[in-house]
Amino acid sequence: MEGSSSKHTLNKPIFYLLSTLVLLIIRVFINAVLPLMDKTEARYAEIARIMSETNNWITLQIDYNIPFWAKPPLSTWLSAFSINLFGVTEFAVRLPSLIFAILIIFMIGKYSKQQGLPFFLPAFILLTIPEFLLHAGVVSTDMSLCFCVVLTMLSFWESSKTEKRTVWNYLFFVGLGLGLLAKGPIIIILTLPPLCLWLLFFKDHIKVIRKMPWLIGTLIVIIISIPWYYFAEKASPGFWDYFIVGEHFKRFLDSSWSGDKYGFPKSQPIGMIWVFLILFTLPWMILVIKKIWTARLNLKTNKWLLFLMLWLLWTPIFFTISKSLIHPYIMPVMIPLALLIVFWWSSITLQKTYLITSLIIPIIAVIFFTVSLQNKSLEFYSKTDKYLLNDKADDSIPVYHLHKKSYSSRFYSNGKIKLMTSNQFNEALQTRTPFLLIISHRDTLSLKKEQKTKLKKIQSNKYKSIYSYQ
Known part of the structure; x- marks a missing residue:
């Protein structure tokens, strides 16, 4: 009776709503107080600051009059706009990542409600995944790409559920167009292959391909993304070659790529992406691995389950042979990971154990951060000026x-x-x-x-x- 009562209490919507609010408040506080660290986050923040100051919304600049060719502008645009509204602060430049995180939370809540579970259960899971919680307050392109992947994938799923053409059919192309502005052609590589594989398993959904508004959709992608690419190359010749060829092919195939203008060689062991995936998603990934193994023989019997599985596995499979990678590359699969946990939630016997364990890292982070502020060790050890x-x-x-x-x-x-x-x-x-x-x-x-x-x-x-x- 006691275990049943505990499980019932944990599934009350108010628990997940309040937990989600507390985790977001903590993230907002840290976003406002934690200084920008060199090199990566401070670099993207400075690019946004220069954009806001110079009012040059076409050419990203790593220093005055020195173009930055490594990334498209979506996250920089939003951070620069936020600076215009709130001033040159840490909170301002980090705000777009937080907003993207909140948008994702509200986008996936309905899939929990459909199973009779609390709306904010997936939000709680996401915000206790270390990788996702971290990037809800980091100035980078990773959360914007994650949002675009989520919009593209879920739009396709919703489009597959009805024979009628709905707004989801068009949002699929909006996601691709925004993804090209968020991080470039990688949006296509991370979304289309798992979708094609899913269609091969369920051939009755080939009709999804037929009803997609390909002509209008292609125009949507072009209107959203291509103008900036055109003007960026015109304003700064050489951008296409560096970004398309260098960043998407040479970096992927050669960890010692000598043409990198802004970073440094990141040579990881082959398969390191899987280590990142497990370490930065604890403890939830342990649960998912167990459930995948248990359900391995029945994956093809449930369309939603296989859809999430292919979405989760494709990105690490793609990056398995790459040595030039960092842990944020796993960001786009945090959402299928959370949705898989929601899918299996009712059958989990140790719900309380996973919930409590998942809070350990956020609690430790809060304690460490608070102590660091009190004794000023944050000032001494932070890699910032x-x-x-x-x-x-x-x-x-x-x-x-x-x-x-x-x-x-x-x-x-x-x-x-x-x-x-x-x-x-x-x-x-x-x-x-x-x-x-x-x-x-x-x-x-x-x-x-x-x-x-x-x-x-x-x-x-x-x-x-x-x-x-x-």
Whole structure:
């Protein structure tokens, strides 16, 4: 009786609604307080800041007048627009990822209701998946791509359920068009193959292909995405070759691709994508693996189950042979993972155990973050220049970064920080003009004694110090 009562309590809608709200509030708080970290997140934030400042909505810029060819503009557009509304803050640049996460939550809730389960059950599951919770507050292209994949896949599924043409038939193409603006042709690679495989298993759904508005749909994709690609190449010749050929073929096939302008070689062992998938989805992935093994002989008997299975497995299968990858590549399959758990939820005997276990990582994250704020260890260990720049006393004194400007220093100085070379540093020390200088600890070791004596340390963290010269 006690176990039955506990299970009944856990399936009450209010539990999942309140849990979802609490997890979102925590994510909002962290989004607003956590500084932007170098290099990746601060880089995308700075690109958005420059777009907002220069009002150049065609060419993404990694620095003033230096184009950024690695990604399309959707997430940058939204972050830049958010900056226009809320100012140059962490919350503003992270807001689009949070909104995409919330939209996804509301898109998939109905599939839980259809099974007589709470609407916010899949939301709770998603927000306790470490990968999804992390990217609900990260400035990147991954959450926007995830949203586009979800829109494309679920639009196709809804289109398959009726012989009539509905709005879902057109939203399928909207998803593809937006996906081309979110991260490029990868949207096609991640969605069409699993859909084609699903149609091969259920040939009666070939009629879905026939009723899709291919002509109008193609026009929708073209109208949404192609104009930007055209103007981007016109404004910055060479973009097509770098982005289409380099980012989508050379990066995938060659982990040591020497043409990468913005990152660094990411050589992972073959099959590492599966390790990422398991580690960043604990504990839920353990449940899914068990259920898949149990249901392996009956996968073809349920169309929804096979649809989710193909969606979940295709992305890691595709990236299995690639060595050049990072864990955010698994983001598009967080949704089928959550929906599979919802599909099997009523048959799970250890619901309470999984619910409690899934909250461990968010709780640890909150405790760690709170303690870090209290003892200021966040300021010391964070790989960001925010706190160094916060401690400068006089805004009229110019600020420099020795050898190489970081993205966070650019963002938090509103682009005012300047680069100082070794020769310029020596010349500056011979003048009486005051300045502030950020120096990495590695570069500090190479300074001469007479140079150090002319500088006064203002603040330090684990990676850098900021000095004043009067």
